Structure formats: structure tokens, C-alpha cells
Amino acid sequence: xxxxxxxxxxxxxxxxxxTEAAGWLARLGSDQWQRxxxxxxxxxxxxxxxxxxxxxxxxTVATVTLTSRATGQGLWTERELAExxxxxxxxAVARTHAGRNLGGRLLDWAGDRAHRAGAVxxxxxxxxxNEALQAYYLRQGFRHVRTVRQGQAGYGGPxxxxxxxxxxxxxxxxxxxxxxxxPRRGPCPGS
Numbered sequence: 001x002x003x004x005x006x007x008x009x010x011x012x013x014x015x016x017x018x019t020e021a022a023g024w025l026a027r028l029g030s031d032q033w034q035r036x037x038x039x040x041x042x043x044x045x046x047x048x049x050x051x052x053x054x055x056x057x058x059x060t061v062a063t064v065t066l067t068s069r070a071t072g073q074g075l076w077t078e079r080e081l082a083e084x085x086x087x088x089x090x091x092a093v094a095r096t097h098a099g100r101n102l103g104g105r106l107l108d109w110a111g112d113r114a115h116r117a118g119a120v121x122x123x124x125x126x127x128x129x130n131e132a133l134q135a136y137y138l139r140q141g142f143r144h145v146r147t148v149r150q151g152q153a154g155y156g157g158p159x160x161x162x163x164x165x166x167x168x169x170x171x172x173x174x175x176x177x178x179x180x181x182x183p184r185r186g187p188c189p190g191s
Contacts, residue, residue: 114169115185
């Protein structure tokens, strides 16, 4: 399997991934991702080079967003934002490929990329009410930092994704063929 950068032509595929994931989450009883994500923000993340796809042959089977910018205002402290970190979000695996540890491998890939970029941390903010997702991230080596419930979501409405976690950025044998340009090396403050 290969990791590639998403292109603007992939936005419809990414929207379909989110729709599929939202349906699966709803069947599990979670309210996560039930509000549509603004397509213009998704397109902007793709154009910024922050969205990655996992391909199995020619089929897109997973996606993740990885950026040097914190994914929500008021979540991380000034001191934390001064530490070199990359932020992972919008991790989704096609239901056809569920149960194969693609999510764990993609988190390892993200941590490896963060390490190569000079980051100390791989950070995330997870859905505040999705305890199963939080437990998953803890099993993936993340440490819970705190939960922030005050404030607004990045695209309106109340804060819903304030369970903060991090793990050290480190080299990893993730097993993917990485066809992306190498990360920009240097400080990556989460501003």
C-alpha cells in the first residue's frame, strides 16, 4: 500500500470517506461527524498539502490530515504551541479495510513524518464524547493531556473535539510505500 498526497480532484472521495465514517459512527451511537464538514475547508487543506491518502492498488482505503497548525483555537497552551509538533486529524479507514490496523499504521506513518520534520510531538484532539475512540488512541501510545469543553468548534457550534492527546514523534516501520514529498524540516510550532 502507498501513501500519496491528496489532490483537488480527490475532494469528492474525501467527502465520501467522511460520509461513510459518519454513518458508521451513527450506527455505533456516536454523534461524531454528524454535521457536514465545510467542503471549502477540506479543499483548502488539500491545496495546502496537509491531506494524505492510502492507496491499495488504485483504491483509496484510508485518509489522514497532518499539519503543523493546531486544529482548534484555545485547545493547546502557549507553552505547548511553542514545542515542535505536528497535528493529526480526520483519520478515516474505508469499512472494506477495517480491522487491518491501517489506522494504527497511518498513525505510525504520521509520527515518523513528524519526527523527520523535526517535531517532538504528534498531537490530536478527539471527539469529546467518543470514549471508544479515546481508548483507541491510548492503545496507539497517545497520552491524554486534558479535555477542553469550553469554546466553539472550528466551523461553528459548540466545542465537540476537545479530548487532547499526544505521543512522542519517532521513527516507525509503518510498512507503507511513502510516495509523498519529504516533510519540511525545521521547527514546527503549532500556531
